[in-house]
Amino acid sequence: MKEFKKISWMMTAGSVLVICAAGCNSSDSGSAGQSSPSAAPSAGTASSAPPAATFPLKEKASFEIFSAAHDTKPQRGTEPIFAEIEKRTNVQLKLTNIPSASYADKFKVTLVSGDLPDVMDSDVASAKKYGMDGAFLALDDLLKKFGPNILKAIKEEGIDASLRAADGKIYGIPYFSMPGTTATVPQYRQDWLDEVKLKAPTNPDEFYKVLKAFKDANLGGKDTIPFAPQGYSNFPIFRAFGTDPRMYLNKEGVYQFGPALPGMKDALTFLNKLYIEKLIDPEFAIISKQQWEAKVSKGNVGAIFFNPGRTDFFTDVLKKENAKAKMVGGGALKDKNGKGELLPDFSLKGVMAISSKSKNAELIVKYYDFLYSPVGRLLTQYGIEGQSYTMKDGKPQYTDDFKKDMVNNPINLGIGTSKYFFTAPLPSLFKDRNEGMLVADAVETSKPDWTKQEPQLSFTQAEQDIVSKNLQPIMDKTSEYMIKFIIGQEPLTNFDKYVGELKQRGLDDLVKTYNAAYQRALKASQ
Known part of the structure; x- marks a missing residue:
């Protein structure tokens, strides 16, 4: 021993x-x-x-x-x-x-x-x-x-x-x-959807249409926030563009770094449009979870992307001021071929x-x-x-x-x-x-769109050295660029330049390391 x-x-x-x-x-x-x-x-x-x-x-x-x-x-x-x-x-x-x-x-x-x-x-x-x-x-x-x-x-x-x-x-x-407990699903004010006579969106175009209707109808008053994310990655649209805001396992069983994929440029173009038209909270990049929660609780937010248990939580809070208030869960936003995914709940604790x-x-x-x-x-x-x-x-x-x-x-x-x-x-x-609770409906609605649960990878010492050296610098640079692209401080014509900077920080080696660790785990399990 x-x-x-x-x-x-x-x-x-x-x-x-x-x-x-x-x-x-x-x-x-x-x-x-x-x-x-x-x-x-x-x-x-x-x-x-x-x-x-x-x-x-x-x-x-x-x-x-x-x-x-x-x-x-x-x-x-x-x-x-x-x-x-x-x-x-x-x-x-x-x-x-x-x-x-x-x-x-x-x-x-x-x-x-x-x-x-x-x-x-x-x-x-x-x-x-x-x-x-x-x-x-x-x-x-x-x-x-x-x-x-x-x-x-x-x-x-x-x-x-x-x-x-x-x-x-x-x-x-x-x-x-x-x-x-950890799944993330789109959630909408059902009473607002009823007011504008729309259903929960199923693709990015419908998502835009719903947010625009919320804003035009001033459903939250002069301070209406159609969609309130917390952070640059807290949007439900990425998979509809064939990407993801992190390192993820795709349908083919290969790890990819989503922020560097071509589809991310299209996703960022879409988010920049939402930002310019004031359809998302302008403070999304700096707001803390506590501040975000307080903002949604005020009653002037129409949609969020968060834990499905928030359907009951925010509904209970909002009903104190508005008896009709109701937050409901939605499914994944689908791509042009009708395919969409939501990140799974990681049941292994x-x-x-x-x-x-x-x-x-x-x-x-x-x-x-x-x-x-x-x-x-x-x-x-x-x-x-x-x-x-x-x-x-x-x-x-x-x-x-x-x-x-x-x-x-x-x-x-x-x-x-x-x-x-x-x-x-x-x-x-x-x-x-959870019988009779909104979270039960939210999970049932979203579950068909959940992706396969991703593994918690284990790295060799050599692999861990690569991850420790490259991951944080890459994520820091990603965060910086993603926010700038969304708010328009950086033109999307510089997307290839941004990807090049990630590669200079060891992106290719990082992706290879994740895939090597995954393939080793698969082999051991056979």
């Missing part, structure tokens, strides 16, 4: 660690979460996992979990679902809950000490890095022997490449969020990494494989049959009493905030958790 590289951990753990509890959602998502576009098996499907049949164990067992706690509702291990799973497995969890605000520091200190608990909550990048350093156990062999349900979910969710470290190995058991010194590794993999089984997924996502849900036509449905308080009841039961249990979401979960 490798010796732990403590010095490396001290220097880097604080800078790369990005820990967030699966249930620590902000007001962006409310009770919402995301399901992957790829359908999970139904709850009634028979499990193919022999390990699940080994539970309950004849003799009681236990293992430790070190995790970031939900900000306001930390899991205590005393909630009913914990007792139910313990009854079915005869495995007791020993929880160490660390407040989210201090978790990164505690994680780092624990790693440096070398005295690791059995399981540590980790972001994917840190698990891969410290796994290769020797802190966490490579799980490939254990997953093949004892984790068929886990491996099946990894394949169906399309996250294998994300989990693979630069050495091709997997160093953590994934956990997920519910659908809708982190992993539970097993210490390389743990004596319970086999038990832990078997335990999580049970949670990934159809029976386990019902327990962790719907709770206890007869109490929180009933089965109807082979599908789980929350009881009427449980649905009366969908904010607190899942938390009180133990299924609302705990990442220890959040396996790949069942297809029906999002709608059932």
Whole structure:
């Protein structure tokens, strides 16, 4: 076994660690979460996992979990679902809950000490890095022997490449969020659309027409802002022009740097037109999220591009002054061939990494494989049959009493905030958790346009050197030019000059590096 590289951990753990509890959602998502576009098996499907049949164990067992706690509702291990799973497995969890605000520091200190608990909550990048350093156990062999349900979910969710470290190995058991927590979708004031007798736009031309109608009708008064983005990349039009404001994986499975593609020049020409005609907030490039939120809350903004949970959030805020106010989600803006895409919700939120010194590794993999089984997924996502849900036509449905308080009841039961249990979401979960909310409609409207979830790449040291050297200078220059192009400070005749400057900063090497890392991850997953 490798010796732990403590010095490396001290220097880097604080800078790369990005820990967030699966249930620590902000007001962006409310009770919402995301399901992957790829359908999970139904709850009634028979499990193919022999390990699940080994539970309950004849003799009681236990293992430790070190995790970031939900900000306001930390899991205590005393909630009913914990007792139910313990009854079915005869495995007791020993929880160490660390407040989210201090978790990164505690994680780092624990790693440096070398005295690791059995399981540590980790972001994917840190698990891969410290796994290769020797802190966490490579799980490939254990997953093949004892984790068929886990491996099946990894394949169906399309996250294998994300989990693979630069050495091709997997160093953590994934956990997920519910659908809708990070997806970005166009949103419109439905009451404004009704006023101008238009529908939510489906292409850039219709988008322009809607914004122009909002402005001409002065629906927000003299300070009407038809569209309010936050930052140069926060527009829903890029994919309709065959580009993207970042490094992205295209339909052919190749990474491209969107801001340097020919389609970006057309997209910027379109955005410059919106800016000149005062159809977008002139402060888009400098406004903070807090300032943006306050501006939209005033009631003089007609459209945004943000988390779908904002449909409910802003509707509730706006209704205090205008009873007719309603923010609704829209689909992707399509290109001239009727094709359009929205960035997917990144359902993979982190992993539970097993210490390389743990004596319970086999038990832990078997335990999580049970949670990934159809029976386990019902327990962790719907709770206890007869109490929180009933089965109807082979599908789980929350009881009427449980649905009366969908904010607190899942938390009180133990299924609302705990990442220890959040396996790949069942297809029906999002709608059932958000019944009657605008976010449910927003996600259903946009989901057909979601692209494939992109992997969280892992780089070799040589590749990381290229990324560290080139990425930030390229992004800084991109940001500078994009804003100038949109507001007209830089003529679009200089677009090729701008691309040339990116190439001088190592763009070609950067793109090659991303593609090499991606192809390596794909090969390892085969």
